[in-house]
Amino acid sequence: MTSTQTEINIPEHSLDRDCTTLSRHVLQQLQSFSPDAQDLSSIMNRIALAGKLIARRLSRAGLMTGALGLTGDTNVQGESVKKMDIYANEVFISVFKQSGLVCRLASEEMEKPYYIPENCPVGRYTLLYDPIDGSSNVDINLNVGSIFAIRQQQGEDLDGEAKDLLTDGSKQIAAGYILYGPATVLVYTMGKGVHSFFLDPSLGEFILAQENIQMPDHGSVYSANEGNFWQWEDQIRDYIRYVHRHEGYTGRYSGALVGDLHRILMQGGVFLYPGSVDNPDGKLRLLYETAPLAMIMEQAGGKGSTGQQRIMDYIPSKLHQRTPAILGSKKDVDLVLSFINDKGDK
Secondary structure (H helix, E strand, O other): OOHHHHHHOOOHHHHHHHOOEHHHHHHHHHOOOOHHHHHHHHHHHHHHHHHHHHHHHHHHHHHOOOOOOEEEEEOOOOOEEEHHHHHHHHHHHHHHOOOOOEEEEEEOOOOOOEEOOOOOOOOOEEEEEEEEEOHHHHHHOOOEEEEEEEEEOOOOOOOOOOHHHOOOHHHEEEEEEEEEOOOEEEEEEOOOOEEEEEEEOOOOEEEEEEOOOOOOOOOOEEEOOHHHHHHOOHHHHHHHHHHHHOOOOEEOOOOOHHHHHHHHHHHOEEEEEOOOOOOOOOOEEHHHHHHHHHHHHHHOOOEEEOOOOEHHHOOOOOOOOEEOEEEEOHHHHHHHHHHHOOOOOO
């Protein structure tokens, strides 16, 4: 057999996967090369570019003067702002300027949406995002992530209040996250399954890793900040006592929502961030965090609940609406809900 024949016999499916970039995959998902499909592919490409820039900054932050630590300011949530929060937020804004695609960007770091006037006559899309989730982990070199959702603008939004964003999660065209860890991973859904991509540094491209991810119906992991145990309602504390008493459960909580949810997506289990005495509505933001992640969980065969209703059905009353969150495998979410509803075999 000649060397030429050997090269020709490379498994076709392997090469095809290596050639499946994020933008190509989006077009395949939409089964179209229409202008709308091209726009969404371009938007995902720019989200990927933001992820690459943030990943590069994170990998060098410890060697750069002034890249880590606090700015001394607080955001609209009243939380201390990390320097990396500001950098990542500005990255997302920068990559969408002059794009002609996205008119508005809404972030948990900004009190009001950021408008790009030159895009608004044509671009009818809005990007909602958490630029750095788990930023308290940045200074100690642990996993962090970015969360995003794409929505289409409804109406003219002439008053600049973006009230059309105050709708349920079904209005999300796409949702996903980028996990910055040993490898940089991008996970997304457009309502046709959940798909993961790894950043190949040698190519500078996100390459398809796994299509149509289906999470287990049950997993051993529960992820919750048990430091808040005495702030929770009795039903949530009863659930925690239950998993403490029964074999087969493992507590895993990193302080980075994206990292914890990615583990549960791949291995099964449940993530909890319930309301507390100090924060009865929880701490997580609906539009930037829980709605995008609930869409991913449901598309992978899981569930997302506030404890009272499906997260995807929750209609916010304000841009920075908070919600409690129970996200993960169906059976594990249902078990938590059985405690909340005071039902089930305990």
